[in-house]
Amino acid sequence: MKIRKITAVLLAGLVMALGLSSCGSNSKSETPTSVIVWHYYNGAQQQIFDELVQEFNETVGAEQNIVVDSQNQGTISELTDKVLKAIHGEIGADEVPDVFAAYADTAYEIDQLDMAADLSSYLSQEEMDQYVASYLEEGRFSDDGDLKIFPVAKSTELLMLNNTAWQEFSSATGIDASSLSTWEGIAKAAEEYYNWTDAQTPDVPDDGKVFFGRDAFANYIIIGSKQLGTELFQVSGGKVNLQVNAEVMRKLWDNFYVPYINGYYGAYGRFRSDDMKTGDLVAMVCASSGATYFPAEVTSEDGTSYPIEGSVYPLPNFEGTDNAMAVQQGAGMVVTKSNEIKEKAAVTFLKWFTAPEQNVRFAMSSGYLPVTYEGNSQSAIDQAIKESGQPVSDIVRSSLDIGVTMTQDYTFYTSKAFKNGFDARNIVEYSMMDQANADLEQIQNLMSQGSSRADAVARYNTDENFENWLNSFETALNQAIDK
Known part of the structure; x- marks a missing residue:
C-alpha cells in the first residue's frame, strides 16, 4: 500500500513535470x-x-x-x-x-x-x-x-518656390512675397512673370515662360468651393447632395483656366516637382509630403544644371475669405x-x-x-x-514647420466618403484640366498660323465656353453619383 502511494506520487510528479515542460516548449515555439x-x-x-x-x-x-x-x-x-x-x-x-x-x-x-x-x-x-x-x-x-x-x-498642401528664380524676378519687377498668399495674387504674379520673360526676347513675340502649376487639381476645386461657401459634395449618412454653384465655379475658372490658357500656368511631367526640376515652373502647389522630392538643382533641356534654393509658403486662399482652408x-x-x-x-x-x-x-x-x-x-x-542625428533638408524642415502651423491656423477639410466617390472625384480632377489642355492646344495651333496669343485666347475666354463646360461638369458628376 505504501509502495503504491509512493509510486502514485512519483507518477503525479512526473506528469506535472512533463506538463510544465510541454507548456514551456509550446510558449517558445508558438507561431x-x-x-x-x-x-x-x-x-x-x-x-x-x-x-x-x-x-x-x-x-x-x-x-x-x-x-x-x-x-x-x-x-x-x-x-x-x-x-x-x-x-x-x-x-x-x-x-x-x-x-x-x-x-x-x-x-x-x-x-x-x-x-x-x-x-x-x-x-x-x-x-x-x-x-x-x-x-x-x-x-x-x-x-x-x-x-x-x-x-x-497626414499631409496638406503647401506652396513651394524656386527661390533662386523668384528673387531675380522679384528684384526686377517689385513683385513681393505677399502676392503668394492668395490665388488672385498668384495669377497676377504669373502674368507679370510671363510678360517679364517675354520682354527679354523682343524679337520673338508671345514666348513668355510659365510660372505656376499644381498637383491634385481636384483639391483646388473642392477646397476652393468650400472656402467660397459651397460644399461640393455634401454627405450625410452615406448619401451625397451635389452642390455646384455657378458663381463659385466662375471664380475657380477665372483663377486657373484663364491663366492656364494664357500660358501663365502649366503642367508637363507626371508631377509638378518634375517640372520644377526642368525649370519649367517657378512655383507649385503640392502635398507637404512632396517636400522630399523638391529638387536641389535645375537641369535644362540642353543638359546644363545649376543649383537652386527652395522656399515654402502656406497654401494660398481666395481674397476676402475669412477662414483659411487647406486639404486634409x-x-x-x-x-x-x-x-x-x-x-x-x-x-x-x-x-x-x-x-x-x-x-x-x-x-x-x-x-x-x-x-x-x-x-x-x-x-x-x-x-x-x-x-x-540625421541631417534634415531645409525644405523638409520648412514644410514640417509650416504644416504644423497650418494645423493650428487653417481649417483642414476633406470630403466624406460616399458611394461612387472615387469616380466623382476623378471627374473633378480632370474636367476643367482637360478643357484647359484641349483649348490651349487649339490656341497654340492658332498662334502657329500667325495669330497673336491675345487674339487666340479671346476665342476661348468667353462666357459661353465657361457655361458649356459647367453644364458638362455638373452632368458628368450627377451621372457618376447616380450610377
Whole structure:
C-alpha cells in the first residue's frame, strides 16, 4: 500500500513535470501572429517605414509575438486595384492583406463589403483623445462611433518656390512675397512673370515662360468651393447632395483656366516637382509630403544644371475669405476583418507606429505630418531631429514647420466618403484640366498660323465656353453619383 502511494506520487510528479515542460516548449515555439501590411510608400518614405517596422518586430513585436511584414504595392492606385481584386477573389489575385493603406473612398467601398474591421474596440477613449480629432473623424462612415481607418500619417498642401528664380524676378519687377498668399495674387504674379520673360526676347513675340502649376487639381476645386461657401459634395449618412454653384465655379475658372490658357500656368511631367526640376515652373502647389522630392538643382533641356534654393509658403486662399482652408489628405490604414487576435495585433502595431516617438521620426524623413496632438508640435520635431542625428533638408524642415502651423491656423477639410466617390472625384480632377489642355492646344495651333496669343485666347475666354463646360461638369458628376 505504501509502495503504491509512493509510486502514485512519483507518477503525479512526473506528469506535472512533463506538463510544465510541454507548456514551456509550446510558449517558445508558438507561431507568432503575422501581420501583412500593404503600402505605397517609396524612396525616403519607404526606407523609414521599413526601418520602423523592423524596430517594432525587434522590440514590441518580439515581446508580444507579433511579426509585421511590410510590402510595397506600387502607387496608391496600383495598391487599391490589388486590394479590390484580392477582396473580390479574382483569379490570380494575392491573398487579402491584414492591413492596407487606403483613402476614404476605397475604405468606404471595402466597408460596404463588410470587410473592414471596427478599430474602436481596440482603442480606449484616452487613446483616441491623443489623435487629431478630424483625422479620426475621416475614418468614421456612420454615427455609431465605428472607426474603419486608422490615421498613420497626414499631409496638406503647401506652396513651394524656386527661390533662386523668384528673387531675380522679384528684384526686377517689385513683385513681393505677399502676392503668394492668395490665388488672385498668384495669377497676377504669373502674368507679370510671363510678360517679364517675354520682354527679354523682343524679337520673338508671345514666348513668355510659365510660372505656376499644381498637383491634385481636384483639391483646388473642392477646397476652393468650400472656402467660397459651397460644399461640393455634401454627405450625410452615406448619401451625397451635389452642390455646384455657378458663381463659385466662375471664380475657380477665372483663377486657373484663364491663366492656364494664357500660358501663365502649366503642367508637363507626371508631377509638378518634375517640372520644377526642368525649370519649367517657378512655383507649385503640392502635398507637404512632396517636400522630399523638391529638387536641389535645375537641369535644362540642353543638359546644363545649376543649383537652386527652395522656399515654402502656406497654401494660398481666395481674397476676402475669412477662414483659411487647406486639404486634409494622406491615406490611412484599414485593417481587414478577421479575428480578434489578428486585428488586435494589427492595431498594436499601428498604435506603436503613431506614437509621437515613432510618428515624428517618420514625418521628419517623409514629409508627412504626425497624427497626434503631441506629435504636431515644434518641440516634438526638434527633439526627433536632435535624437536622430540625421541631417534634415531645409525644405523638409520648412514644410514640417509650416504644416504644423497650418494645423493650428487653417481649417483642414476633406470630403466624406460616399458611394461612387472615387469616380466623382476623378471627374473633378480632370474636367476643367482637360478643357484647359484641349483649348490651349487649339490656341497654340492658332498662334502657329500667325495669330497673336491675345487674339487666340479671346476665342476661348468667353462666357459661353465657361457655361458649356459647367453644364458638362455638373452632368458628368450627377451621372457618376447616380450610377
